[in-house]
Each structure stands twice: as structure tokens, then as C-alpha cells.
Amino acid sequence: MQGRLIIIEGGDGSGKATQTKLLQEHLQREGQSVRAVSFPDYDSDSSALVRMYLRGDFGADADAVNPYAASAFYAVDRFASYQMHWKSFLEQGGIVLADRYTTSNMLYQMIKFNDPADRRAYLDWLEDFEFGKMGLPRPDLVCLLDVPLDVTEQLMAGRQGKTGGTTGDIHEKNGSFLHKCHDAYDELTDRYGWQRIACTEDGRMRSIDDIHADVYQAVAAVLIP
Numbered sequence: 002m003q004g005r006l007i008i009i010e011g012g013d014g015s016g017k018a019t020q021t022k023l024l025q026e027h028l029q030r031e032g033q034s035v036r037a038v039s040f041p042d043y044d045s046d047s048s049a050l051v052r053m054y055l056r057g058d059f060g061a062d063a064d065a066v067n068p069y070a071a072s073a074f075y076a077v078d079r080f081a082s083y084q085m086h087w088k089s090f091l092e093q094g095g096i097v098l099a100d101r102y103t104t105s106n107m108l109y110q111m112i113k114f115n116d117p118a119d120r121r122a123y124l125d126w127l128e129d130f131e132f133g134k135m136g137l138p139r140p141d142l143v144c145l146l147d148v149p150l151d152v153t154e155q156l157m158a159g160r161q162g163k164t165g166g167t168t169g170d171i172h173e174k175n176g177s178f179l180h181k182c183h184d185a186y187d188e189l190t191d192r193y194g195w196q197r198i199a200c201t202e203d204g205r206m207r208s209i210d211d212i213h214a215d216v217y218q219a220v221a222a223v224l225i226p
């Protein structure tokens with residue numbers, strides 16, 4: 002019996018790790034068999050090309066790095082994690098929570114195209130590449146944590162970058178890139194039916210527990226009874 006694959010997606014610093022951990026603890030308390038993964042898998046050799054990309058080794062301007070090549074780096078990292086760590090767990094009925102997934106390629110790489118037809122062609126290619134040719138499972142649910150960028154910037158202030166240094170990765174350094182990414186939320190939730198979780202109220206972050214309650218409600222609806 003196939004389990005469930007649940008994705009916690011969102012912008013940098015939107016609370017993905019926080020919500021993934023809370024959700025894992027909640028489901029564990031209920032006695033569910035649950036495992037959490039996150040992408041990129043920075044601790045694995047499989048993320049070497051992703052780390053090079055995020056460091057700017059293929060060009061300092063994210064928009065100028067071929068989105069098909071960059072997508073492939075991330076997809077290969079995911080494939081390694083899936084094969085080595087959670088394929089059989091999912092196939093045996095486990096619940097896998099992923100902090101980022103193919104959905105991040107959909108957001109961050111799609112926006113390198115401005116033309117709507119090019120965006121659709123990219124998404125068609127990506128779905129076929131990751132879910133078809135590479136055999137990665139499609140998500141059962143995607144919760145998109147929606148945080149306006151000015152609020153995220155406050156949450157992220159002073160945080161150490163994951164690829165080394167304090168100035169942020171190739172995406173974080175490019176303000177207009179991150180804005181384009183946030184602007185694409187409607188397009189992607191419409192196409193894929195993602196659950197958009199509003200994380201702010203009157204321009205301020207809602208409490209971690211309130212956001213968790215919304216995430217949990219969405220998750221409960223897709224769990225196997």
C-alpha cells in the first residue's frame with residue numbers, strides 16, 4: 002500500500018523547517034509512521050552540483066543559468082535521496098514529509114522564463130523528467146506557506162547561508178528574482194491545486210501554532226483513514 006508524500010513549500014525563510022518539524026511531531030504523537038526529508042540534501046554528495054549552482058560557480062546571475070540544467074541538478078539530488086532513504090518506506094505505507102521538492106524547481110526555475118508558453122513547456126518537461134523518466138513520486142499534497150517578502154526578510158536577517166558565507170545564495174542575492182518567484186504563486190496553485198497557507202495577518206506573521214493548525218487540517222484530509 003502506497004503511503005503519502007506531503008510537501009511543505011514556500012519562499013526562503015517562510016517557516017518550512019519549523020512547520021515540517023511540528024507536523025512530524027504531531028503525526029508521530031498520533032502513532033503514524035512518518036519520516037521527514039529536505040531538499041537540497043546538503044549533507045549528501047548528490048547535492049554537489051546544486052551547491053556549485055547556489056554558490057554561483059556557473060554564473061553569478063541566477064536568471065542566466067540554464068533552468069533545464071539547474072533543474073536536473075536538483076532532480077538528481079532528489080533521485081539519490083528517494084532511492085537510498087525513503088522509497089521503500091513510502092511504498093510500505095509511510096508518510097513522507099518533504100521540506101521543498103520538485104515544487105521548488107517549478108517555482109524557482111520556471112520564473113526564468115517570461116513567456117507563458119515557455120513556462121508551460123518547461124513545466125510539462127519537468128513533470129515528465131522528474132515524475133515520468135526519473136520515477137519520482139508525485140506529491141499527494143503541497144502546502145505552500147505564503148509569506149510576503151518584506152516579512153521574510155525580517156525573519157531571515159542575520160542568518161548564516163547554507164552554502165557558506167553570510168550573503169545568501171544565488172537566489173537570495175537577487176531581490177527581483179525572489180519577487181518574481183512570489184508572483185508565480187497564483188499561476189502554480191491554479192495549475193496544480195496546491196494548498197496555499199496564509200502565514201501573515203495584517204502584515205505580521207501569525208503564530209507558529211496557528212499556521213500549524215491550517216497545515217494539519219490540509220494534511221488530515223489526505224491521510225489514509
Ligand SMILES: Nc1ncnc2c1ncn2[C@@H]1O[C@H](COP(=O)(O)OP(=O)(O)OP(=O)(O)O)[C@@H](O)[C@H]1O
Nearest residue numbers: 012013014015016017018019020156206207208209
Ligand atoms: N510563525 C512564525 N513566527 C515567527 N517566527 C517564525 C515563524 N515561523 C518560523 N519562524 C522563524 O523564522 C526563521 C525561519 O524559519 P524556518 O527555518 O523554519 O524557515 P525555512 O523556510 O525552513 O527557511 P529556509 O528557506 O532558509 O530553509 C526561524 O528563525 C524560525 O524560528
Ligand SMILES: Cc1cn([C@H]2C[C@H](O)[C@@H](COP(=O)(O)O)O2)c(=O)[nH]c1=O
Nearest residue numbers: 040041075101102103105106109110172
Ligand atoms: C529543492 C529545490 C530548491 N531550489 C532552490 C530554492 C532555494 O532558493 C534554494 C535552496 O535553498 P534553501 O535555503 O535550502 O531553501 O534552491 C530550486 O530551485 N529547485 C529545487 O528543486
